[in-house]
Each structure stands twice: as C-alpha cells, then as structure tokens.
Amino acid sequence: MSAEASEATRHPNYVRVYLTLLVLFAISVLGPLLGHPWVTLVTAFGVAAVKATMVAAYFMHLNIERRYIWYLLLTMLAFMGLLFAGVAPDVLSQGGQNWRHVRPAQSAAPHH
Amino acid sequence: MSASHASEFPVPLASRRSATGIPTGRLALWWVLASEIVIFGGLLASYIMFRLHHPHWADEASHTNIWAGGFNTFVLLTSSLFAVLGHQAAEQGDGAKAARFLRLTVVGGLVFLGVKAVEWRGEISHGFTIYRDLFWTFYYTATGLHGLHVLVGMIVLWLVAGDAARGRNLHRVELIGIYWHFVDAVWIFLFPLFYIAR
Amino acid sequence: MAHAQQQSFWSRYVFSTDHKIIGLQYLFTGMFMGLVGSFLAYVFRMQLAFPGEPVPLFGVVTPLHYNALVTNHGAIMIFWVAMPILIAGLGNYLIPLMIGCDDMVFPRLNRLSYQIFFLSTVVILVSLFVPGGGFGGAWTAYPPLSASAQYNHTPWGAPLWLIAVALEFVAFLLGGINFVTTVMNARAPGMGPMQIPIFVWMVVIASIVFMASVGPLVAGAIMLLFDQLLGTHFYDPKAGGDPILWQHLFWFFGHPEVYVVLLPALGIVAEVITVFSRKKLFAYKTILYTAFATGIISFFVWAHHQFVAGIDPRMAHLFTITTLIISVPIAEMTFAFIATLYGGSIELRTPMLWALAFIAEFLVGGVTGIFLGANATDIYLHDSYFVVAHFHYTFFPIAIIAGFAALTYWFPKMFGRHMNETLGKIHFWGTIIPFNFIFLPLFVLGAAGEHRRIYSYEHFSQLFTPGLQNLRVLATVALVVMLLFQFVFLYNFIRSLFAGEKAEENPWKANTLEWLAPSPPPHGNFAEMPTVYRGPYEYSVPGRPLDYWPQHLPN
C-alpha cells in the first residue's frame, strides 16, 4: 500500500497538463493558417506526436509504469514503420524499376 | 485488491498473482492497446501511402470541417481530463466522486458523437459520400472505426461508473481511463491527418 | 455457477470457464475441423488424379467446386486446425498446469474467446453451402478477385469467408492476451523466466507475434469487407485503389503466422524428446533466444511471397536476404534438438516417434524453403506444386505430427487413461509413410512446372503426360491410405477414453508441473499450489537415485 501512496504523490497536476494540451491544440489549428507547408507539417504532426506522448505519459501513467510497457508500445509503432517502409515502394510511389501505375486521370469527380 | 474483487464469480488464484508487479488487469490492457496500435496503424499507414500517392486528395481534404474536428479534439481532451480526475478520486477511495467524473466523461463522448453525426450529415448532404472518392472512403472508415471505439468506451465507462458509485471494482476506473486516453490519442492523430493537412 | 456441486452438463462442459474444458473444446473443434479439411483434400486430390470422374461421397467436381475446395482446405487447416489445436487447445489446457496455477487470469474472457471461435467455425461451415457456393479465391484472398462478386461469382461465400476469418482473429487476439498475461503474472512462486517450460515460452512468443502482425490485416479485412459489401474501392485500381496493398497487409501477417504455429510445435517437441531421452534440453537459453530471434525476423520477410507479384524488383533483394537469414536461428534450434539426443537413453514410445518424425520431416520443409526464399529460383517455383509440397512439409509436421505428439503425450494427463501403444505405432507408421508418398511426388510435379489451384491439367500438353499423371495418382492413393489410417487413431482415441489402462499422475516420469496434478486434473488443478525450485529439464542429474527431478520438489 505504501508503494501506491508514493505513486499517487508523484502524479502530476492534471489540470496543468490539460491546459498545456489545449495550448498545443491551438497551435496545431492555427499553424496551417500561416500557409507554409513545412510549418503545417510541424505544427500538425509534430505537435500531435507531442500531445500523444503527453497523454500517454501523464494521463495513462506510462511515466510511472514499468519501463518495458513503453518499449512494448513503441515496438508496435516500429513494426508499423516497418510495414510502411516495406509497402511504400509499391503503393506510395507512382512507379519503380520496370513497372508503373496506369491510372485513369484522377479528378475530384465522383466515381460511381 | 482482493477485497474489491468480491463478486458472484469465483476469482481464481491466478488472477490475483502478479509476478511482474503490474496488476493483471492493467497488464492485459497494455496488450489490448498494443494490438489496437497495429490495427489503427495498418489503416493509417495505408491511408498515408494513398494520400501521398494521390496529390488531388489535398483538395478533397479541404472539404472536411476543421471546426467540427477541432471542437471534437477539444471535447475528447476535456473528457480525458475527467477520466484521469476520476482515477485520482478512485485512488483516494472516493467511489462516488470517481463515478461523477466518469459520467462526465460519458457526456464528453456523447457530445463527440453528436458533433460527428451532424458533421457526417452535412458532408453527405453536400455529396461527400463514402463513394465520392477513395479519400472519403478512408475518412468514413477511419473516423467510423474510431467512433466505434468511442461508443464501446462510453458503454464500459457507464458500467464502471455504476460499480464505482457503489464502491465496487474501483481498480477498473483506472483501466477504462487508460483505454479512453488511448482513444483520445488516436483522435489526436486522426485530426491532423484528415482535417488539418490539406 | 455459485453451486459448484450441482453443475449441469451445460454449465460444466459448454459454458465452463475452466481452462481445461475450454482447452478441450478448442482441441475437439480443431480435430473435427481437421476431418472436414481432410475431406476437402480428398475430394480435390481425387479430381486431380481422375479428372472429370465423379468422386465417391461427393460427385463431379466443377471448377467452382474445385476453387472452393482448395481455398477452404487451406483456410480451415491453418485457422481452424493448426491454430486451435496447437495454440488455443494445448495452450489453454497446459499453460496454467505448467506454470502451476489454477486457471487463466481471465476465465470469462477465455470462455468468450472460445464462443467467438465457435461462431467463426459455424460461419465458415455455413459459407460452404450458401447460394453460389463457398469462396474460391484462395486462402490469400487477393483482390480484385475476392473484392467483387462480379469476378469471383460467390456473392455470399466471399463475405462469409472473410467474416469467419475476422471472427477467428478476434478469438485468438483475446486468447493471446490471456496467455501472455497469465504467463507474465500468474507463475508459481520460484518460477523465473529460465524455469518456464519451453512449450509455454513458445506459446507466449507465438501469441505476441500473432498480436503484432494481425493488426494491419484486421484493418485490411475491414477494407476488403467494405469493398465486398458496400462497393467501395480500396483495392480497385480503376478508382484509385491498389490490389498490391492487400497482398502486403496479408503477408505482413501471413508469414509471421507460419512461425506462430511453428513455435508451439517446436515447444511440444522439446517437451517430448527430453522426457523420452531422459536428457536435459541442450542449450535451453540458446533455444529460447533463437525463438525470440525467429519471432522478430519473421516480421522482416513477408514480401518473399510477392517476388513476382509486381512489387519493385529492388525490394526483392532485401527480402531474399532476410528470408535466408531466418534459416539461421531455425537451423540452430534444430541442431540443439538433435544434440539433445546425444548421450540420451532414448525410448521410442509413440509420442517420441512423433516428435522425432517432426524433426526429420520438418527438415525437408526447411531446406526446400531455401529454393523459394531465393528470389531468382522463386520466379520459376512460385505458385507451383513445389511450393505446395514445401509448405505441407512444414505445416503437416507442425499441425499434424506435433499435434499427434502432443495428444499421445498428454492424453494420460487429460483423460486419466493410456492410449494403446500398438495401435499408436500402427497409426504412426500408417501416417508417416503415406505422407511422404503424397508430397515427394508433388516436389517433382512442381519442378516440372505444374501450377497450383488448377482443377484439371487436360488443357496443358506439357503437364498432361502419362508420367506426370502417374505421380498425381500416386499422391492421391497415398492420401487415401493415410486418411484410412486415421480411423485407427480415432478408434484408439475413443476406446482409450473409456477403456484405456488407468494412468497415474506422472506416467512418463516427467519434471514439469502438470504431472504433479492428478490425472485428469480437477477444477483448480492442484491440491496444494506448487512452488518451483529448478528448471524443467533436470533429467539424469548425476548423484541422484532417480533419473528425473520434478520442478516442485524442494532440494
């Protein structure tokens, strides 16, 4: 029980974390208004990564969880990176060595 | 720990052991989330690849409602705060207070789904249906799958809140909270992927 | 449930939360589906040997039938036989016993997992009889063929097949989470990581590999189901989709899946060969580390199934390298198993015969995999009968040979009686010899250029020669002989359930904790919860009167 009590005292101030998240959220919405693609990329996805990490660390208590739970979740993310790296040369690219996509001209027109 | 397990179901000794030091329920929950990461990960990795393959998807994405999506981000963040405050109350043994916070979280989920319903309705009525373009197929599939998780989370939150109000199974307050934060974290990525990037 | 003494048949055997009952439910469902899958194989092999002739117990095989037969044979044998028997059945039955606790950590989740699995079984069986017939797009279900009834002509069969597979995934995700959590948290006091029996380790590694690899396919299956039922275009190139995406999502799961079933099979072999050679397992830690290495590398090899599928040819190099690298840990593990026999006192009881046969036959499957992992030879051998023979030399040892090793080894524990040894040996030889005569000819046929999933070779002049047709007939006759010998097993199994010689707690004089429990173990397993004092393979320790030293005995 004493272990649990000491865990509780290590909890962060949740409201402060929440307010930080709201500020980050505002940045992610306002960033694209500058209209610069790199700024959008950083404010949208960089900030999203920071926000998700904060939620995981402080709300899901990964900061006081056993360390290998981090490793477990990050390993799963790494496997998704692996999947992306293995599939992108075929699905993302327009063509490659000795092959190319043939697609009907894409437009915003409805396909039915 | 063992006292809160009291229920009609005879809990086996196995469930009460903890060789890792992590309570069994929480340990299992981490594995659930690990398997959820790869489900959402597979869907979103596919989406990102298609998105980068089709430049015209940026135009399609400009038709999503960034204000609705942004408001929903705010709602989920707030409901996450309620969930974690509920956990704090449960840790202090105050089941009634925990239940109040969990029910507030459920309200957050309801608002989220309500906004989502209005948003979808508007999009569909403007012709942005699931068939319009593959972008919209991904949009409805990803946000739909996420919405399903929100719905399941709300139901479980409601059940856990009912138990907590009577001081039972207080350890579950933390578990459903962790799940809810995960659903929140998924939305944190869906929001820029489908709304902001255009 | 409150009154344990007055349990009805239903609450005791059907809605039980006891891990042993659930394990047996999985086991018997898997065995039943094994019969279904074998029957499908019998029908299409008969068609290949005697094209156009009506097959006894079935009738004339049309192309639509044939496609549905091979598709569902593959899917059933992997998802409804290998997975439930090796992982869910034996895992459920043995994990709590082997780690010394009374049940899984989530008994009701466990029951739910079986119920979902049972539902998936019903769906897959129903899908064979719906209008249009069962799905016939191969167990890999490549779109656009699988995505549209316009192409596959099975408007009901295809979605039902996919739903059944998805339900099966959900069942095994729930089961896998239960296994991993149980082994992490509920081990008996004193059982450190290096005191866990190899079989338990293998099921845990397999469950983790399954969990990490199946996610993208779950997402992919949702997308495919939307294509089938809603008419979306995830995999339709005409509307911006990409059929290759499915292939990647499928094989990202599909190849690790091979190791998901292989690892528990290797675990069974480790348990059996140590007991029947009275030897400590050679290099426990090495075996464990090679299993981890195999699990991890298995995520890096998937596209070797797609060398000629239209992927970028530069990627094929990377996947050839990783594929050949994975032979290293598996070869090392095999060497360790063979080395375990050195200096042993080998008794060839039925389970031991099966375990040794596993090593001998799996070697064939292992070395022939090199031909397919090497990208250049795969150009020729891809989708030929060489592939079919290769993976049957892996999956048959995994699912059938290791399965029989496990059944014959743990039968006394599960049912408190012994199986008949003579009938067991007859069944062993009657299975192993015909097995080789089924699949060795298929290597030759594949090397001669015969492709898979072709219902009749009459239209191919180079393949419809008398010599090659004789090989097809040989394979089919061998299959029928092998299937007939399974009745020996069924007779022995059922007879021994009721009239076998009574078994004591530890008939094989083994070390692991399950042999401490009564045979069959009651609800709660152990009269007194055991404590562990040593590793599971302390056989023939010098200076001790007995040649085994159970894990639970104090020094």
Added chain:
Amino acid sequence: MLSWLVPQASTSARDIDWLFTLILVTVGFWFVVAQAALFTLIFRFRRRPDVAAAYISGERKEEKRWISRPHALVIVCDIVLIAGALLTWKAVKQDLPPADERVRIIAQQWAWVFVHPGPDGKLDTDDDVRTVNDLRVKIDTTYHFELTSRDVVHSFSVPAFRLKQDAVPGRIVTGWFRPTRLGTYDIQCAEICGIGHALMPARLTVETPAEQAAWYASRSAQGG
C-alpha cells in the same frame, strides 16, 4: 537439374537452373548431414538396461561448439546462396538488355491477349497483330514484354522459359526474355483468377524469322 523435367528454352532458364542446382547441392549437403546425425543418435543412444543418460546442459562453451560451429557454417552457406540469388535475379528480372522487339500481353478473365509488333517490328503501328491465347516469337531475339490485366490478378507463366510475372490491374510491368530453342510451349495462368483459372491455356511458339514472316503474311492475307 530442372532441364530433366522441363525444356530449357530461354537464356533466363539457363541462369535459374544453375542457381537451382547450386541450392540443391548446398541444402542437400545439410539435409543429409542433419538426417544422418539424427538417425545415428537415435540408434546409438537407444534405451539399454543399466545405461543411464548423460547430464549435459549444453550451456558450456565446449558443448555449445556442437551447435555454434554448424551455425557459423550455415551463415557461410547462406551468404553464398544470397549472392547467387541476387546476381541471378538482377540478370533475369532487373537488367533489361536492349530490346530487338516488343510484345504486349493483356490478361483477362479468362484468356490471354497478345499484341505482336507485326512485320515492322514496332508496337502501336497499323500492322500490329492481336491474337488470343497464341503468342509467336522469334528464336534468339530479345523481347521486352509489357504485362497488364483488365480485371483481376493473373500471372503470366512460361515454365520452359522459367518466366513468371503477375499481371496486375492498374500496373504495367515490363520484363524480357530471349528464346533459345524452337518449339511450342505451355503458357499457364499461375495466380488464381476465378472459375476459368484452369481454362487459360495459351501456347507459345518459338519459330524462325522466316516462319514468323510467313505467319504475318498469312494473317494479313486473311485480314485484308
């Protein structure tokens, strides 16, 4: 080795058969060694009365040698095989030698459509010859093919050429072959494509330039 079972009718066939033999010899060696070790040990250490089993943990260095040395040897063999596979793949699949002629191959449920370049040796001209399930090529001529599909995934497979490539809708895959032996060979579809999967048996004829010219002439006589 493969040429005992199926004719070797292209340059790629020669390369791939060579690799097949290399792998066969290497893994055959391992197979024989491992099986011999297994059966020898089973026989040598069969149970005998009053002979107890040895206690070997396999964790000590001098014991581990027994698996670590074969392990190192397996790595060496793997490197050799990887090198052989990669070089062959590069020659067969990646590097396109300069084309003498081009053909277009279009798969559909359930037939193969072949577009021959015609007497002028060029595709997309008026004298192109379209055939169904009948591909005719000249011996000792390097062909590039453009492969695609109209509906589902098919696979263009000519066992005698050791040639196989999936035909994927929405993609055009380019490959090459150079026939070296006259004759008529089977073309199979190697990827399940529906009810008629077994009913796509096309024929590939390797002929002399004179024979092909005569065939083109007879086609235009019929057509014109």
